[in-house]
Amino acid sequence: MNKMTPVTNKKPKRLKHVAVKIGQTIRSSHRSCLVGMTCLALAIGCFSFIKLATAHSGLEPEIQEITEKLIKDPNSVDLLVRRGQVYRSNGKYVESLLDLERAWLLNRENRTVVLQRALTLSALGRDKEAESALDYFLQEESDPKRVFALAERASIHARNGQTELAITDFNSAIQLQPTIELYLVRGKLQESLGKLEDAAAGYQDGLAKLGDAILLKKGLIRVRMVQKQYSEALALVDEEIARSSVKTSWHLKRAEILDHMGRPDEAKLANEQALAEANRVLGKRQTAMQLLARAQVYQAMGRIEEAKNDLRVAIQKTPHFAEADDFLKTLESR
Known part of the structure; x- marks a missing residue:
């Protein structure tokens, strides 16, 4: 969820989820070739690693700028995280994970690295690894980026059919930082379970806290129609007819x-x-x-x-x- 994804010094962008499995899960007894590549990159000063990145045709100027800085400072965790985030926002999930795995090997205690690596694992559909990393991150309850981890874990639960767990995490995320996106996703999950009153209450709460958000109002109208509460739905529509320019x-x-x-x-x-x-x-x-x-x-x-x-x-x-x-x-x- 890119709106929920923190990017250093930038407005959060919405993360796109893809259910694509690549390779095998990294096992404690046998590291994947990916980790092997990052270890090798550490050993040789990541010259080949950076050369691989610069050889990629059609890279965005931002990627090129970060890569040039990495040539001068190949062990910069901050630069690796930044490039990993930009790669992910452009759908280059494998490249993103290479950078974030390398950053993680350089500093396993860096919480930003832990979170960003988890987000990329989730984008790759490597849900068990992503969830494990998010569970670890969420052990620290005072972290201001906790909302992003909760929202991502909720998304993982949702796409794996664990709807109740997803709703619980969305509830926690909304308490920390109410957003239209979180209200909408939680509401649709509640609707899918037939929890129409919960969904309606959620949309109403969002409207009260966030103002007259059209998408939340449409969600509330949809629920009222399913409930056959047509008079209430009609009143909501008439409100919009009175105030809308189109x-x-x-x-x-x-x-x-x-x-x-x-x-x-x-x-x-x-x-x-x-x-x-x-x-x-x-x-x-x-x-x-x-x-x-x-x-x-x-x-x-x-x-x-x-x-x-x-x-x-x-x-x-x-x-x-x-x-x-x-x-x-x-x-x-x-």
Whole structure:
């Protein structure tokens, strides 16, 4: 979770998780070739290690800058950690682990190294090793970076089906540092377990602490609709219609709720209001995103060909627009 990943002197970035196994788990009796490489790098002053890094084509300028500094100071733990973080943020997980394993061998007691190594192990899908490192890190309860370790361990639990353990860790992380991302992930886990009241309470708590966060409000609306508490869901939508500058999606959601409430005439009117709003916005500036929004309105109104036309134009304007492309494929498959 890159928003939760601390990068030295930089705003935390969101960490992307990948479930990719590489190699075998490092065993106490038989170190992997990775550790062997880092030990060798230590022995020879890591000249070959740095040469390997600089030979990598297309490296970001930041990587090159850190690498040049490492040539002059090959045993700098801080530089190795920085480069390991940058590698990870660019999806280069193997390179990241090489740097962080080397830093760990240089200083196994450095807590930043322990945490960053755990985050990269998690990104590689080496969950047992990552969890073990995080457990060790979390033994120190006063560390200000504890929230990042809790959030990462929660993510590991979640992707391994240990949902209750994940929720417990997310609860602890939220107590330390409430963020929209943490509330959302915990809420969706609670929804998946059918704990709808817990999810709703969490979204409401997040809204109270973080202000009018749209994603949290959408989560609360979703839960209330599943609970068939349509009047409350409708009231939440009406709040957004009153305050939003672009109201298309909210009119559309209002129509959906009214339809569930058995009020078809009002639902039809809400769809017409959504279309009028979409046309108003497109009259000012025709963007792929607004064309997608109008296509969604057309689809809700049963005007499928018009929806397809808008999606085709959106894709022409913004090639590789995945959401529009997927929506068009869905409509064409019917």
